[in-house]
């Protein structure tokens with residue numbers, strides 16, 4: 351990782367040396383041609399005023415040639431500079447996308463999706479100004495400035511008595527205001543990203559805002575965000591305007607001062623009259639490139655802030671290291687959690703504390719526990735959103751961090767499914783692009799045509815349909831490990847029973863992990879792991895666990911079944927308990943028939 355965002359960008363540009371060199375050469379050529387035109391024209395004027403004869407035809411030819419070179423150089427420069435800029439933007443967008451893919455499941459950076467999309471779109475776009483209009487221009491301006499100054503010195507060093515100090519002032523002007531420029535730049539990028547994040551949040555939450563009558567309040571909040579952005583923009587524009595005005599003042603002062611110097615030198619006979627206009631062009635004209643650099647540097651704060659945000663994202667460390675080379679997992683693999691410890695942040699509490707259990711191939715294991723016990727965390731580790739701090743998870747004997755294509759081995763039906771805009775078929779094919787979605791949809795008990803549009807986030811489907819598309823998506827991958835996180839919570843009882851049967855069939859040749867609050871689902875599992883406070887409180891077959899009246903599962907269950915009153919552990923108790931299990935719903939379950 352490089353120390354500063356600007357150095358990192360310079361290094362990125364440096365990797366495209368040839369394209370950048372073309373930009374430099376074309377810009378330099380254009381600048382030199384422009385200087386040549388000015389000097390030639392001034393030469394002609396000077397000689398005409400002094401009454402000297404000049405071969406006009408030859409000079410007209412030179413001027414025409416220089417104009418042609420300047421025109422072609424401008425065209426060439428515009429083309430190559432933008433070509434390079436768009437190439438770099440595409441590359442940066444790719445790097446930002448990779449970074450988001452790397453860090454996103456864990457969301458460690460704590461950045462909101464709108465904020466991240468602002469980085470992908472707006473921050474990266476801002477850098478176009480740097481690539482296409484700043485870097486090469488600043489470097490060539492220095493060359494033209496040096497050349498103009500050197501020629502002026504050759505003519506008469508006193509010509510620079512006014513313009514040189516003014517040039518120094520012009521070039522250092524952006525330095526005087528650089529702190530303010532940086533602050534404005536950072537505030538501008540932050541305010542833009544904040545607004546983008548809130549707008550996206552608002553669009554996504556429109557249904558809730560409408561249902562809860564919160565549209566007006568949200569609108570007021572967005573208006574406040576917009577006002578904040580406008581305030582920052584105004585402050586930035588005010589500073590930029592002041593700098594531009596100061597530059598104008600300096601340029602005017604330099605021109606007037608140089609004119610006086612030239613007039614004095616001509617009157618004293620130290621400078622021939624014919625050289626007067628050329629002297630003027632060289633002395634005051636060399637200010638042009640300096641002003642150009644100063645105007646470009648006016649945007650330095652914004653550029654630096656954008657570069658900082660992009661750099662911060664692309665250099666964010668990956669949450670999990672790339673998989674190292676390990677043996678391929680054994681066929682028909684078991685999943686083994688071996689003394690797994692995990693905390694989300696170094697200073698946070700340990701969320702999993704020595705969790706060990708096995709999901710044998712062909713069996714279904716249910717993870718049970720109160721809210722916050724660590725069930726979803728186990729799933730996240732099995733999907734390798736994070737790695738355990740201690741202990742390990744093995745798939746067919748191979749540690750997860752040695753498996754290259756984990757997504758083809760482990761698939762998931764998450765609790766909050768995300769469907770992409772497109773057809774149901776497209777969504778089902780997410781993990782298996784060449785699969786026919788129809789059989790998977792049939793197994794997931796969904797009779798809709800695969801070409802049915804799902805809408806953004808699946809808004810054109812019911813909750814139950816969305817859940818079944820998610821199940822079909824997981825089944826289409828045909829991975830040997832299946833994770834079901836509350837997969838059938840959104841279904842009506844009839845569909846729930848049918849789907850439970852279908853999943854039971856699918857589970858026969860897989861290792862299946864089910865996170866379930868519904869005791870009816872738990873009952874179907876071959877093995878139950880009860881998590882309590884990040885530890886495995888107990889595990890075993892349902893019948894065995896429920897037979898222990900003081901066990902965790904029994905206690906968890908008793909909380910919800912006060913009507914089971916017989917002596918705990920007795921035959922009758924067990925019978926009553928089993929019947930009650932089918933009726934009982936845990937928090938978060940929906941009443942029967944509601945979906």
Ligand SMILES: Nc1ncnc2c1ncn2[C@@H]1O[C@H](COP(=O)(O)OP(=O)(O)OP(=O)(O)O)[C@@H](O)[C@H]1O
Nearest residue numbers: 456694695701719720721722723724725726727728
């Ligand atoms: N991304 C995260 N960053 C920090 N802490 C987290 C994060 N996700 C979960 N936690 C914490 O880890 C603990 C276990 O959470 P987890 O989601 O695994 O519980 P759970 O058993 O799945 O709960 P539920 O049944 O409510 O979904 C909780 O205390 C939770 O606050």
